Amino acid sequence: MDRKLIYVDHAATTYIKPEVLEAMKPYLTELYGNPSSIYYLGRESKKAIDEARSQIARCLGAQPQEIYFTGSGTEADNWAIKGAAYANRKKGRHIITSAIEHHAVLEPVEFLRREGFEVTYLPVDQNGFVNPADLEKAIRPDTILVSIMYANNEIGTIQPIKELAGIAKNKGVIFHTDAVQAMGNIRVNVMDLGVDLLSMSAHKFYGPKGVGCLYVRKGVQLEGFMHGGAQERKKRAGTENVSGIVGMAAALKLAYENIDRYNEHLRKLSSRLIDKVFERIPHVRLNGDRHKRLPGNVNFSFEFIEGESLLLMLDMKGVQASSGSACTSGSLDPSHVLLAIGLPHEIAHGSLRITFGEKNTEEDVDYIVDCLEEIVAKLRQMSPLYEDFVKRNKG
Amino acid sequence: MADIIYFDNSATTKVYPEVMNEMNRIYSSVFGNPSSLHRLGNEAEKILTESREIIAETLRVSPNEIFFTSGGTESNNWAIKGIARANKKRGKHIITSAAEHPSVLECFNYLISEGFSAEISGTDQSGLLDIESFIEKINDDTVLASFILVNNETGAIQKAEELIAAIRAKNKKTAIHIDAVQAYGKIPLNLKKLDADIVSISAHKIHGPKGCGALYIKENTRIIPILHGGGQENKYRSGTENVPAIWGFATAAKIIHENIEINRNKVKRLKSIVISELDKYFGSGGYFVNSPEDSYEGILNISFPNVKAQVLMQHLEAESIIVSTGSACSSRKNVQSHVLTAMNLPRERTEGAIRISFSGMNTEDEALRFTEALKSIVPKIRYR
Numbered sequence: 001m002d003r004k005l006i007y008v009d010h011a012a013t014t015y016i017k018p019e020v021l022e023a024m025k026p027y028l029t030e031l032y033g034n035p036s037s038i039y040y041l042g043r044e045s046k047k048a049i050d051e052a053r054s055q056i057a058r059c060l061g062a063q064p065q066e067i068y069f070t071g072s073g074t075e076a077d078n079w080a081i082k083g084a085a086y087a088n089r090k091k092g093r094h095i096i097t098s099a100i101e102h103h104a105v106l107e108p109v110e111f112l113r114r115e116g117f118e119v120t121y122l123p124v125d126q127n128g129f130v131n132p133a134d135l136e137k138a139i140r141p142d143t144i145l146v147s148i149m150y151a152n153n154e155i156g157t158i159q160p161i162k163e164l165a166g167i168a169k170n171k172g173v174i175f176h177t178d179a180v181q182a183m184g185n186i187r188v189n190v191m192d193l194g195v196d197l198l199s200m201s202a203h204k205f206y207g208p209k210g211v212g213c214l215y216v217r218k219g220v221q222l223e224g225f226m227h228g229g230a231q232e233r234k235k236r237a238g239t240e241n242v243s244g245i246v247g248m249a250a251a252l253k254l255a256y257e258n259i260d261r262y263n264e265h266l267r268k269l270s271s272r273l274i275d276k277v278f279e280r281i282p283h284v285r286l287n288g289d290r291h292k293r294l295p296g297n298v299n300f301s302f303e304f305i306e307g308e309s310l311l312l313m314l315d316m317k318g319v320q321a322s323s324g325s326a327c328t329s330g331s332l333d334p335s336h337v338l339l340a341i342g343l344p345h346e347i348a349h350g351s352l353r354i355t356f357g358e359k360n361t362e363e364d365v366d367y368i369v370d371c372l373e374e375i376v377a378k379l380r381q382m383s384p385l386y387e388d389f390v391k392r393n394k395g
Numbered sequence: 396m397a398d399i400i401y402f403d404n405s406a407t408t409k410v411y412p413e414v415m416n417e418m419n420r421i422y423s424s425v426f427g428n429p430s431s432l433h434r435l436g437n438e439a440e441k442i443l444t445e446s447r448e449i450i451a452e453t454l455r456v457s458p459n460e461i462f463f464t465s466g467g468t469e470s471n472n473w474a475i476k477g478i479a480r481a482n483k484k485r486g487k488h489i490i491t492s493a494a495e496h497p498s499v500l501e502c503f504n505y506l507i508s509e510g511f512s513a514e515i516s517g518t519d520q521s522g523l524l525d526i527e528s529f530i531e532k533i534n535d536d537t538v539l540a541s542f543i544l545v546n547n548e549t550g551a552i553q554k555a556e557e558l559i560a561a562i563r564a565k566n567k568k569t570a571i572h573i574d575a576v577q578a579y580g581k582i583p584l585n586l587k588k589l590d591a592d593i594v595s596i597s598a599h600k601i602h603g604p605k606g607c608g609a610l611y612i613k614e615n616t617r618i619i620p621i622l623h624g625g626g627q628e629n630k631y632r633s634g635t636e637n638v639p640a641i642w643g644f645a646t647a648a649k650i651i652h653e654n655i656e657i658n659r660n661k662v663k664r665l666k667s668i669v670i671s672e673l674d675k676y677f678g679s680g681g682y683f684v685n686s687p688e689d690s691y692e693g694i695l696n697i698s699f700p701n702v703k704a705q706v707l708m709q710h711l712e713a714e715s716i717i718v719s720t721g722s723a724c725s726s727r728k729n730v731q732s733h734v735l736t737a738m739n740l741p742r743e744r745t746e747g748a749i750r751i752s753f754s755g756m757n758t759e760d761e762a763l764r765f766t767e768a769l770k771s772i773v774p775k776i777r778y779r
Contacts, residue, residue, distance in 0.1 A: 009433065013428040021423070037719060041401075073635075074633045240606075
């Protein structure tokens with residue numbers, strides 16, 4: 001059966017752009033030298049890494065020596081948090097983060113809490129925003145690190161990072177932002193933002209999996225993460241993933257060149273989806289802010305519905321979406337993000353995340369809306385909760 | 396470029412053409428996130444599962460004991476820090492040899508700053524651990540013993556079975572880590588027989604991609620996760636899996652294990668060609684073999700009296716022949732090899748040492764061209 005296949009899970013991962021793969025190929029074939037080797041083949045690999053570093057630095061408004069390559073976005077987050085905490089533990093042991101971070105931030109923070117650090121989780125409002133005044137109040141003399149994500153992976157909320165980083169800076173506290181979802185959608189400039197540490201991952205912006213990067217502002221105290229050879233200025237040992245690094249730089253360059261057009265494309269699709277769903281399906285809420293969100297992100301909660309069943313039926317119709325973060329999609333717990341913005345459990349369970357990408361079209365949106373209308377109606381027919389609700393409203 | 400003779404396969408290898416084809420296929424057609432529940436996610440997860448089974452089979456272990464990492468260095472970092480930290484309440488003594496790769500030695504150094512007492516045990520003249528003195532140093536507080544199976548600079552093969560049995564006899568609670576980055580795919584490694592707890596391997600040393608490795612962790616081994624987050628790799632190593640590279644790793648592992656004997660015979664033959672040619676031309680005393688007897692034949696460490704290794708390397712490179720002066724990870728440092736120094740070799744041998752590392756992709760003709768080049772270069776560059 002040749003089904004329609006519509007991929008709207010770009011926040012989970014993206015395909016690799018053909019021109020990115022082409023840029024990588026020489027380093028998977030003829031130019032295979034170890035960048036630490038001093039002969040020609042090694043020097044070619046080293047040169048490719050240096051160029052990639054400069055390219056990424058230019059995009060971010062950083063210095064090349066402030067860019068460190070990692071094996072993933074998760075590694076960049078782990079390094080930023082554990083590395084900053086361990087390097088500064090003599091100054092204090094208090095860390096501040098938000099309630100809606102990705103698990104790659106929450107779990108390292110929890111790990112540190114078990115190791116004797118103290119943690120404050122800032123609450124968010126009904127749209128997922130951190131209140132800068134809350135951060136101001138939470139900073140103590142022994143606070144050594146603040147970590148707040150740039151854009152949320154589930155509901156797309158874009159935080160006022162510049163303002164938040166400014167508050168941390170005034171108090172002399174290191175500020176980290178997980179920009180894994182923002183990168184490729186927002187023109188991130190570290191100078192303008194004033195952040196000290198920033199994580200990104202290539203496979204979220206049409207680059208390869210298995211490679212990420214941590215921006216470390218010059219002068220920030222950070223412990224090395226991998227010990228061994230002298231790679232990455234002795235902070236992250238290990239033979240460099242040359243092709244992956246080249247691919248990440250190529251993907252980021254393309255993303256920055258096309259960012260305005262890309263945003264416009266995504267915004268058009270998202271608006272169409274939101275408008276049509278509200279028009280045709282009752283008892284639905286949009287999670288996150290209507291405007292200050294990632295342009296390709298739409299997150300709905302359909303009342304009286306189990307998100308899992310919805311996803312499964314969408315998949316059968318060829319629509320590849322998600323109920324939230326891919327990393328926890330095997331789990332039955334409702335999303336910590338939706339609970340933090342105040343959704344009750346039963347509504348948080350009925351959520352659906354659609355994240356658009358480059359190749360999606362308006363026809364895709366219309367097809368998704370048709371599917372949703374049909375599936376939601378069918379699932380509600382089978383739902384005792386919905387039956388009660390209808391009876392109550394008649395009576 | 397086409398005529399290049401690449402004899403630095405211990406630093407890194409060229410990806411097998413089949414591996415490149417397979418990775419290309421995955422890059423172009425299977426891009427889902429293995430954690431996603433939809434069809435594209437399932438496809439990616441299947442690739443991941445199959446890769447894990449393939450790697451497990453090459454080591455004769457169960458797939459749930461294989462954890463993918465970003466490379467050999469990450470595997471070593473995870474093994475050493477993860478075991479030490481998980482067991483620190485039982486004891487804070489850890490031990491390794493002086494001939495380890497920097498990714499092991501630097502972890503030991505780092506753990507000293509966390510309050511561990513790290514002991515570096517010496518090697519004998521052949522570069523192998525002195526088993527007796529190693530065992531003597533193990534005490535009730537020893538939570539980790541780590542050693543390299545095939546040395547990356549000399550090819551020396553540690554007598555692993557004997558060493559492991561002795562460690563177990565001294566303290567059965569000591570976790571045993573093997574750095575098998577240079578051994579994997581080169582010599583048979585049966586972990587059903589070899590009683591190690593934790594073993595590091597890397598893809599780019601076996602004609603797989605860079606940026607990918609694995610750690611074998613025996614069931615019920617106490618170790619803390621290296622990356623916290625989304626819970627991938629059974630909650631021990633979070634982060635979206637590098638599916639194309641992992642599949643490339645598995646493909647390379649399969650090919651190299653199918654050819655393990657053929658390759659071994661091949662590198663043996665190449666080594667004996669080089670040695671017999673050098674014997675004929677330079678005679679005994681005209682050059683030194685620093686690799687011990689019975690070492691892995693794919694790695695041959697030699698030096699010429701009154702010849703500086705760097706100079707020799709450059710002259711060889713001018714003729715498109717690539718060798719190295721030792722570990723790639725420390726080749727920019729221009730220091731004496733810590734491995735050869737630990738073997739107590741005289742300075743004239745350590746300063747002139749070059750490492751030739753073959754792979755099954757090299758040919759006899761290349762070996763002969765290499766020895767011809769040495770015959771013409773060496774007499775020209777002797778400084779005395």
